[in-house]
Amino acid sequence: MFKSFTLWKRRSFKKLLSKPGERLTIYTRKNPDSDSLASSLALKRIVEHYNMDASIYYTGTIQNKTLTNVLGDDIINIPALSQSQDGIALVDLLPTELIEEKLNPTIVIGHTLGDKEGIRCAYQDIRTTGTTSSIMIEYLKKLGVAIDNRLATLLFFAIRDKTRALITNLTLPDLESYWFIHRYVDMELLGSLEHPSARLETFEDLSRAINNKTIKGASLFTTVGYVKDSGTIPKVCKYMLDIEGISTALVLAVNTTSIHIYAESKNLELNMKNVLRKAFGEWGEVTGGPFHASISIPLGVFGVVANVEKAKQLLLKSISDSISSQYFYVLGAE
Structure with a gap:
C-alpha cells in the first residue's frame, strides 16, 4: 500500500518551511535524470511558495542537454556534495546511497525498492512509487502551489521517461499524477525534451x-x-x-x-x-x-x-x- 501526503505529514512539512531568513540546499543524485531534476525543481517551487530561498545542486553530467537548457539557472553543477550551513534536502537521493559524502539532511524525499532503514532526518517521504516526480505532484496539488507550464512539462516528461512512456515500472500513483499534470503541459516543449538534438x-x-x-x-x-x-x-x-x-x-x-x-x-x-x-x-x-x-x-x-x-x-x-x-x-x- 502506497503512503500518502497526509494531513499530519503536511503540517510537519510546512513547519520546516516556515522559518524566515533560512535557505534550503537541494541536492539531487549524481548524473541526474529527468525524474531527479523535475522533482528537485518542484521542491524548489514549493519552498519558494513559503517564502524561503532554495538552490538545486547536482554533480556529474546531465545527458539530455535540452533539460539543461530548459532548467537554466535553476540548477547549479558542483564538483561534490558537501555539508551546508543551510538546511539540506535530498531529492531522489537517499543518504544510504552516499558512500563518501557525510551529510545530515533535514528533508529526504524519494522512491526506492531497496533498504531505507537507518535514515535519520527531520522529515522523510520515501515510497515505492515508480518516480519521485509523482510524489512531488501530490505535494504541489495538496499544498496549492501554482504549477507553471515549464514545471508541469518537466514532471510529465519525467514520468514518461522513467516508465518508458507508461509501459514499465509504472504504479498507480504515477498514473494518477500523470493524468493530473497533463492539463498544464506545453506540448511544444515536451516535443523538444523527447527528441533532443544530437551533437x-x-x-x-x-x-x-x-x-x-x-x-x-x-x-x-x-x-x-x-x-x-x-x-x-x-x-x-x-x-x-x-x-x-x-x-x-x-x-x-x-x-x-x-x-x-x-x-x-x-x-x-x-x-x-x-x-x-x-x-x-x-x-x-x-x-x-x-x-x-x-x-x-x-x-x-x-x-x-x-x-x-x-x-x-x-x-x-x-x-x-x-x-x-x-x-x-x-x-x-x-
Whole structure:
C-alpha cells in the first residue's frame, strides 16, 4: 500500500518551511535524470511558495542537454556534495546511497525498492512509487502551489521517461499524477525534451561503437575509446539497443582520469544496477536504476599512461577485455 501526503505529514512539512531568513540546499543524485531534476525543481517551487530561498545542486553530467537548457539557472553543477550551513534536502537521493559524502539532511524525499532503514532526518517521504516526480505532484496539488507550464512539462516528461512512456515500472500513483499534470503541459516543449538534438560527437562515438561491438546472444558490449566528454555514451547505448535481437547493451569510454561505463536493458528480468554492482561494485559507486545504470572507475596510476600516445591503445584493449569479460560473466550468472 502506497503512503500518502497526509494531513499530519503536511503540517510537519510546512513547519520546516516556515522559518524566515533560512535557505534550503537541494541536492539531487549524481548524473541526474529527468525524474531527479523535475522533482528537485518542484521542491524548489514549493519552498519558494513559503517564502524561503532554495538552490538545486547536482554533480556529474546531465545527458539530455535540452533539460539543461530548459532548467537554466535553476540548477547549479558542483564538483561534490558537501555539508551546508543551510538546511539540506535530498531529492531522489537517499543518504544510504552516499558512500563518501557525510551529510545530515533535514528533508529526504524519494522512491526506492531497496533498504531505507537507518535514515535519520527531520522529515522523510520515501515510497515505492515508480518516480519521485509523482510524489512531488501530490505535494504541489495538496499544498496549492501554482504549477507553471515549464514545471508541469518537466514532471510529465519525467514520468514518461522513467516508465518508458507508461509501459514499465509504472504504479498507480504515477498514473494518477500523470493524468493530473497533463492539463498544464506545453506540448511544444515536451516535443523538444523527447527528441533532443544530437551533437556531432555522438555520431562519431556511435561509429566507433558499431565497429568495436561484441555480441553474445542478446547482450552487446562495445567501446567508443578515448573521449573528452563521456556524456554521449548513454545516447550511443540507446542506439545499440535498437540493433535487432539486442536487449542489453554496455558502452565503455575512457578519458585521462576515469573509465566510464553505461549499461541499459530492455529485459525486464534484469536489474542493471545490480548487474553493474556485481560486476564492478568493488571499483566504484554504481548509480542509476533497474533499467539503466552507470559507474565511473578511477584510472589511478594508469592515467599517466593514458596521456602517452604509444601506450594508449594497449591500455584501452586491456581495459576493454577486462570489462567485457566481467560483464558477460555476470550476465551469464544472472
